[in-house]
Amino acid sequence: MALFLIGIGLNDEKDITLKGLALVKKADAVYLENYTSLLQVPLAALEELYGKKIMLADRTFVEKKGDALVKEARLENIAFLVIGDVFGATTHTDLYQRALKANVPVEIVHNASILTAVGKTGLELYKFGKTTSIPYTDGSWEVETPYQVLKENLAQGLHTLLLLDIQADKQRFMTIAEAIRYLLALAEKKQDTVFSPKTKCAGVARMGSTTELIIAGSAEVLMKKEFGKPPHALIVPGKLHFMEEEMLEHWAQKHL
């Protein structure tokens, strides 16, 4: 018996790989992690195609029941599905590590991730620096890390992918406009040149889905665009190769 950690890709039930699907079919119980990312289709679509009942695993479940899950995987085949790729979030590495420690066999099935899907913008994946995420803080404290990461990446001429907060339990998802407002507020406070209304950006929504949207433009322009349903992410490009520039121009022109 084993634990199957299976990435199911970015959009719908058909983004699973043949290998992943074969393992789901072999599983005695199937869980879907649904708090670090967001399913673009109803759960029923997955259940129908996979031919399995799927149990939703929220943050509390994964953090508190991790060991129980691993224990279960000694006696039965347990499939744990992750939207995107398996190692996009620390909690899944934690689950993997628990299984290794407990000597429970694990099979990993990789899949597409937002970290590489953003290559569609035309920005070279090799030239992305550290990835960062902007959390909702509700004004109670000010998190400066994403701004700091952006600053350091830009100093090296690197692109920055800013992932935006997903609070699935509260059905609360940060928008590109909110992310830009956050960066502008920090720029205002710090009085530096890291980010301004004129900063070229690319906003991406629902990457890998049929309603995917990529728009390039200055921060002030992107703030006014309607990106629709979550998840959203914001990219601030560093030094651009002319091919990258042309692609951003394409994504700017397309949504004037």
Next chain:
Amino acid sequence: MALFLIGIGLNDEKDITLKGLALVKKADAVYLENYTSLLQVPLAALEELYGKKIMLADRTFVEKKGDALVKEARLENIAFLVIGDVFGATTHTDLYQRALKANVPVEIVHNASILTAVGKTGLELYKFGKTTSIPYTDGSWEVETPYQVLKENLAQGLHTLLLLDIQADKQRFMTIAEAIRYLLALAEKKQDTVFSPKTKCAGVARMGSTTELIIAGSAEVLMKKEFGKPPHALIVPGKLHFMEEEMLEHWAQKHL
């Protein structure tokens, strides 16, 4: 009619997604890019499962026939398969861009990439800096970029993924030992502390395959390990969280 750019994942014919497979089946002609990465199974395995004849596209083909391919996609459905994810290499972005310019519809199917599969080492994907690759130079010139990238990433406490040269046409693939020798030679020349025989590294081979190998250890230890068939990649971790440290310890102990 359209151009389908389809990532087929890291290992074998079963790493394609259901969506990717459906498009391959709809295609009138199927090409497989085979010079930026390396198929782990015979081409026939893909052809059998996909039910299609597959034409191999080497570097010259893609660079010289890109426009012809796009033209073809006006009249027929053309599937262009890429090992790993679609946007792992600049040439594929170039092909995508040519199709956009020519107003030929394009469908992209994302898949797993070495850039995210390395998450299995336990190193946090968000904490990777710029990615770099070490080319064979055959002593004719000395490329310092990878060393420079490593230096800058380390200064920020970030992990570095070093991809190693793949010269598929010459059946020549850089090994982890060769990559370490390259870094040690540059360290010797520069007399700095960026890389030494004691530097902690992780070597990975054939990520995502059934013969995948991950070994952690100092550079001098890894140089003596047998990683087997290509492709290989080398990771030099930056500042480690204790969970990351534990995982590297796991990959060190496993192959003492």
